[in-house]
Amino acid sequence: MRVITVAGPPSVGKTSLIVKTAKTLREAGQKLAVVKFDCLSTDDDLLYRRAGVPVAAGLAGSVCPDHYFVSNIDDCLQWAEGLGADLLIAESAGLCNRCSPHVQGALAVCVVDNLSGVHTPKKIGPMLKMADVVAITKGDIVSQAEREVFAHNVWRANPQAQIVAFNGLTGQGSGELAFHMRGAPDLDTLEGRRLRFPMPSAICSYCIGETCIGENHQRGNVRKMRFPEAAA
């Protein structure tokens, strides 16, 4: 089983990218299963079902979505194994830019879009920096110059990544992405494998349900801001 994590900020076109690539993979005789991780709600499982891709949706609810992901990913692999899939894609929205779902030994794909501005690649953090493949979407509506600057900034943030230009409407780029996915390592289990980047050093009172603002309510691992000195 080849396992692929696909992560990226909301609305960059992760689902379109996976649906279009699934078609290319299917034509090459590969069977794909998808797990969609989200926080509160998702309708994307319908999009996958409509495209004939077996899908399971996981909603983190009140739990940190990245913790939820890591607690469930090996079960996802066993589920996909049971379906007889060749590839499992775990799609998750990178919600705070702090964490990343990328796992050592699984192909890590980060999706970003050209509309988010040329400085975005350096703001995204480990989700992009730790990726093997960075897919850049929405290139069909920005200038060639912006595409080149954006790709260059992705390269600066992660010089080891393969950069793929992807058009989520036409599926242009799916051949290339499918090529990278089929080259992912073959795994039986994710047990014992490690995340490429550790989760934040929590726990504070707000992690366990505190909602009230104020010094008296801040316990555990609390970090305070430093402010610039007021001019004299």
Place this chain on the structure above:
Amino acid sequence: MSAHPLSLRLDEAQRLNPAFAALIGPTPKPDLSLAEWLATLGSDDLDRLKFSRVELEAHLRALVMQADSLRAPVVGVHSLRILGGRDKNGRAEQLDLELRPGAIVSVVGPTGSGKSRLLGDIECLAQGDTPSGRRILIDGEIPEPARRWAASGKLVAQLSQNMNFVVDLTVGDFVEMHAECRAIDDPEQAAAQVIACANELAGEKFSATTSLTQLSGGQSRALMIADVALLSSSPIVLIDEIENAGINRRQALDLLVASDKIVLISTHDPILALYAHRRIVIAAGAVSEVIETTEAERAHLATLERYDRLMSELREQLRHGARLDALPSFGI
């Protein structure tokens, strides 16, 4: 250098690849090696850089290794060969077309006939794996899969009516940023050249301090073309419908050809179609004919350009509130 990439001094590294400057920041000890610098970092520094020590080391190595390719000259393409696939009904497409730098080819055909598919096949260097079944050879060879994918993004620049500038910067700052990506020695001068060139193509002038997002449609298109001609590394340019762009189209194509690009332009505009050296006719998803532009057609082109000037003259007059009691003759 590549044998011991981390023995590079910080100041050398920063000159080699601008990405080091952003990563390392101002340092009081530019003569430290990268390895020594890495050893000085505490967990707070690593936290700020969002790397673990092992990952940062791999990142530094990759920056050194790939810095050379940043300065490497543009990948040259001596020829682009398009081999036929099949039409929408599965019938074989009779096509073996070779294009060389400096060539302008127009792509004509009814809406929905498959002009964009042809441009798409070239963009991804198709190898029989797109709906058309076409194959694209570079310098007479089938690119290896790894090379194909590494090259496809860099070989082809694209321009279309649907593309806009979206970044919130001034023209000058952004074009300089693009020049810096290409590791051009004097980005400021390169930017001034691109802007001057764009102003020649566009009717209305703009300056380096104009905001990109405030450019008119014509100014944007002119800047995109000047930028592709002078700053883009891609040897192949695909143009999709720029006829209504409000720019000097002929001058724009001359500029691209002068920079030794292979230009393919999908168009419904007779002037652009005839200005090309050859035109590819597409019907039902396949190339039905490749026509060399004849001398007679070139002669007609001069007449068509006079019509075109007449139309734009009339457009200007009506725009400024003129009444059109009699048509000007303009020697037609």
